[in-house]
Amino acid sequence: MARAVTTRRKIINTVAAWSVALILFFPILWTILTSFKPEAQAVSSPPVFLAFDWTLQNYIDVNEQRNYLKFFWNSVIIAVGSTLLGLVIAIPAAWSMAFVPGKRTKDLLMWMLSTKMMPAVGVLVPIYLIFKSLGLLDTRVGLVVVLTLMNLPIIVWMLYTYFKEIPGEILEAARMDGANLRAEILYVLTPMAVPGIASTVLLNIILAWNESFWTLNLTVTDAAPLTKFISSFSSPQGLFYAKLSAASTMAIAPILIMGWFSQKQLVRGLTFGAVK
Amino acid sequence: MSTQSSRATARLMLSPTVILLLIWMIVPLALTLWFSTQRYNLLYPDRQGFNDFANYTRFIATPAFTAAIINTLVLVLGVLVITVVLGILIALLIDQPLWGQGPVRILVISPFFIMPPVAALIWKNMFMNPTNGLFAEAAKYLGLPPFDFLGAAPLASIILIVAWQWLPFATLILLTALQSLSSEELEAAEMDGAPPVKRFWYIMLPHLARSITVVVLIQTIFLMGIFGEILVTTNGGPGSASTTLPFLIYKEALLDFDAGTAAAGGVVAVIIANIVAIFLMRAIGKNLDA
Amino acid sequence: MGQITLKQVRKSFGDVHVIPGVDLRIEEGEFVVFVGPSGCGKSTLLRLIAGLEDTTSGTIEIDGKDATYLPPAKRGLAMVFQSYALYPHMSVRKNIAFPLKMAGLDQAEIDRKVEGAAKVLNLNSYLDRRPGQLSGGQRQRVAIGRAIVRSPQAFLFDEPLSNLDAALRVNMRLEISELHQKLKTTMIYVTHDQVEAMTMADKIVVLQAGRIEQVGTPMELYKTPANVFVAGFIGSPKMNLIAGAEAAKHGATTIGIRPEHVQVSATSGLWQGRVGVSEHLGSDTFLHVTTDMGLLNVRAGGDVALYHGDTVWLTPDLAHLHRFDAKGLAIR
Known part of the structure; x- marks a missing residue:
């Protein structure tokens, strides 16, 4: 619906929609961020959002344990x-x-x-x-x-x-x-x-x-x-959140990226062709 | 609108699909029926033979049986209600004029791409864990005692996880449907003096009826089989608080190695699935011009 | 080449007998129009000839050979559809070339024929466009191009002009007629528009409820309609049909008189009436006159000064009076 609305209304809509979208996306975002944390920081209290020591060690570890x-x-x-x-x-x-x-x-x-x-x-x-x-x-x-x-x-x-x-x-x-x-x-x-x-x-x-x-x-x-x-990874193994996150990220990344790139066709497909 | 030869061709081309699905349906089902009347425990392979309906009575007499049926229903209905209601609200929101509709859509759709074990593990460990999870941290921040989601409210927690996975699906179908509603229709209603709530109730909701049907149909198909999420998070417990029918059968078969009772459970599950299927197809099949 | 014979052709969908039994002979090179109201079975009859539907019984012969059970591809007929049915994912060139490609011609031959067809239809400058980029008239030409390119035994047209606007329709009508003059190939044309039928046909087949009401040249149908249905269907404005006492005077159940065969006078005549709507077109004036026998349509000259509410007298030209019996058949 391309209807004219006031800028104020559009700002409110934008803030609300982005908030909802970010809440829904947050678990994925958090997993991706955690995958780059050292294990100790992955469970630190209070949690750190971005200011942690970025590392690829979890990916290397996971790959060494499992091919x-x-x-x-x-x-x-x-x-x-x-x-x-x-x-x-x-x-x-x-x-x-x-x-x-x-x-x-x-x-x-x-x-x-x-x-x-x-x-x-x-x-x-x-x-x-x-x-x-x-x-x-x-x-x-x-x-x-x-x-x-x-x-x-x-x-x-x-x-x-x-x-x-x-x-x-x-x-x-x-x-x-x-x-x-x-x-x-x-x-x-x-x-x-x-x-x-x-x-x-x-x-x-x-x-x-x-x-x-x-x-x-x-x-x-x-x-x-x-x-x-x-x-x-379903049974806990000591400090493992960061490694779990790295493994999760590796498991979902291919399909997530494919999904993002083909979003348009996919939305059509998601409706199983039943909604025009 | 066709000729005899094209009808014959059509039957020929349809037959692989039909035959494959028939085999896929009938062979395992027949075997399950057979096992369900047999004494058949994987731990004691020497004890065999027909044992009437003992497997059935044993399965139905399992204390967890009634709980499993109720849990299955609560899980399916809970997720359906949450996803449809929130889906409509979010779709209405995203359909408004706003900046960055494309990225918003991508973010909203993302949970749908997450494989169930990953979703369950993320939620179980990083959010719902009563010592290290983010929810516990939030509770601590607010000065509240941490809540043991999967221990104290296992079924509700699983519903939350599954609803998170399926909300994008409902939202996007409903959004697509909303966008196909002509603005002329809404403007006409506006000219007729209908306030927003009435416009939603009398024009948008009927327009969405068909897509809600699709959401309910597809989601029910997938939700009836929810399994991985339970396995990874609660293992059906505590007790049988989050044991659904599929999970109960799984427990019988793979944890107690009682293939006979598991098969009986399988037959019960198939019967229930058929009741639901008939009910669903009757109720909403008409709504689909399939 | 291009002679088609239908013998006792019947078509039923379950219990519904769409075509109860048709015999028809279409001569080589003829332009035949199937005309009738919607639902009269004219399109079904065309599809039976095309092979897109099975005949329930009866035979269809093309050039003397039994084609009843041949698939559409083997009948050597080309068809132009109402929706044009162009392949949207192919360029105009590929659309026209498609039947040739299916026939397995080599590329040079295909190119030559496509160019030829495009030239005939003025499509040369559009050959590399997609159908979606063309106007309705151009799409229609492409559809015709696709039909003529492989020199079929006969062309089948299924209401090809109904999706065009009025002005374009007149143009395309002329183009198709010219094409027929040029190619001299049998054409079977389905329409519900009796003007198209009258202007284009060598032979008109009037259908109603799956039955052939009359077959003849346009003038035969106009001058000597075989029954009330044909009389009312052919000719525009419609023939006036009068039943009752006035018909009995002429020894008939129903009499018919065309609007152009009624004299109008403001002073004297046979039937008195009052003018309702009067349509002044300049060349002609159409008067809708209310009389004791009902509403009559009359065609008068362009400068007749009669208007709403005027009293007029009408006199039918008895030489052009059509008489029909109780079964609706013409009395000759």
């Missing part, structure tokens, strides 16, 4: 892999539901979404046993498969809502122009849906990156992603 890069690559492979695999399966499904809708399309979509309501913990034991017998425990392939299935309903739903915004006449025009189904999806639908697909990809990378049930329960070391990395 950050290995966890990082596992996270990247699992998040990106499951998202891309999901996309390949979901694009044809979303095409079908968006452009050849049937009477049961809506029910089908709701059913897909409802599979996400299944409590993961309820099927943990069987999945664990299946994975064990297939040799998928603690493998990246296994996690990619699980996370793909976990997020498939969301990918399908998001793509479906984006595809539905594309007029069917354009696809019919492509058909009249001699395009077969492959050409229609590859040259017409996909390029037109790029913004929507980008949002879908971003959101799913975030969901997969942060998924912390299956990643914790189905990995030990080889395929362990950053969720596992950070969980090893």
Whole structure:
């Protein structure tokens, strides 16, 4: 709403909005700051905000104890892999539901979404046993498969809502122009849906990156992603706030930075395409 | 609006998704059902066999069972109420003319990117810890005794942490919806003499109904499975004060190694999830033009 | 090339019979217009010919070959859509080239043909723009360019002008007619606007509720409408339809007389009436006259000085009187 307001009103708005934003952001800011403190200053009373002895020692220590890069690559492979695999399966499904809708399309979509309501913990034991017998425990392939299935309903739903915004006449025009189904999806639908697909990809990378049930329960070391990395800090170990902060910062930084840079597409994706 | 061949193609292209999800749903569920009727303890693998519904009766008879159901409901509803109400307020605020809307938006969205174990650990150690946490420091500064958040009010503390993670989601969806409201509609209402509160109640809120639906639907899906935050912060305690249904099952399975009872719990959880799902889809599925 | 025959073509959506059974023969090089009120099934019929919908039963032949079960891509037809349906992510050049690319032509050939089509349609200076940067008329031309570039057996137009403003519509109407003169390719054109039908068609097919009411040249439909529906639909302003005693005098259930076939006089005549609204256009004057038989529309000369409230006498030109029986069919 571009409505004219008095400068005074705008100043009040600005102060209020920034206050709220900073309160919400403060835990993250505090963690990042603490990660640069010596352990003793991390728990000093009263707390120090900026006037501490800045150090990178915590990052060095954490990296020596645990090989950050290995966890990082596992996270990247699992998040990106499951998202891309999901996309390949979901694009044809979303095409079908968006452009050849049937009477049961809506029910089908709701059913897909409802599979996400299944409590993961309820099927943990069987999945664990299946994975064990297939040799998928603690493998990246296994996690990619699980996370793909976990997020498939969301990918399908998001793509479906984006595809539905594309007029069917354009696809019919492509058909009249001699395009077969492959050409229609590859040259017409996909390029037109790029913004929507980008949002879908971003959101799913975030969901997969942060998924912390299956990643914790189905990995030990080889395929362990950053969720596992950070969980090893869950029991207190003497003075450890600064190291915990450094580890936390390393775990969240990649996705935080990606999120900030792709904010626009992401906000669109966050709404799951359901809010225009 | 289609031909037979395109309908056939559509079915073909839909089938991988449907088949994969069916397998993903049915196979583990069938196994869980099977285990739930078996004597099956991981510590005593030799004791096996059918044991009627003993696992179910044992699971339901667990003293923590009723508490777990209530805790799950309180957690889900608590987070939903907090995020929707605060989300609307913050969205209304950010939607006002102000300097730096972009950076504000980035700051507000940030908690959504934080993985649950990190969020839980930060809050548990650096904020809620009764000796070194920032909240304790603040209490000391005000001359108050420090409050042991996770010990004295575990469920409320977890609700706070989870609400912090999901507030950005609610805020941004509602903000997007607010921004799509045409200013003409509001101006017309203003011309008709509606004061701000009435404009909010009669024009903005109905406009937001659909997005609130989306927020409730998506958040419920994720909140029903909240697990990592509890594991890292309270481990379900003290006692069973912060044990939710998923966490109770987890305790049975991995702490007591009783896979049979855990499976029975899993079946109970699936049934409850289905009740909630049916209720949700019925209640708000219509609101989505899906 | 470009002869299309429909034999007993039917289309149902569930229990709804949109097209209850149509027989039609479209000759090579003809400009055929499907016209009718909205919901009459004209667009569905076009989509059946295009192959975008299945026929429930019956056959569609293109150049004597059964095309009923061919996919749209294999029918050799080109279509211009109401929304233009341009590919928004491609330049004008790529839009026009798309069907050629799909046909697997080599790049040099594609370039040559695209340039040729662009020249015909005056699009040369826009070739590297995106559709979003073009005006409605230009987009329409691109859509036509995309259709003509691959020399189809026939062109299908689905209400192509309905999104244009009135002035542009007249221009595009002329351009499409000229294009037809130049290409001599079969064209099937769907519209709800009977003016477009009258001005462009070699042959008009009037449809109502999925049935063909009449097929003929514009003048045949104007002069000898087969039934009350066609009589009322073709011609502007609408033909006056009079039932009751006056019709019985002529041995009919309903009689029809076009506004231009009624004489107006301020002094004497057959039917007396009072002028309601009078529309003075300069070239013509349209009078809405209230009579005992209801409201009649009359076309008079440009300088007729009759105004609201004046009493007038009307005399129909009996040579142009149309008579219809109880079923609404013309009595010849």
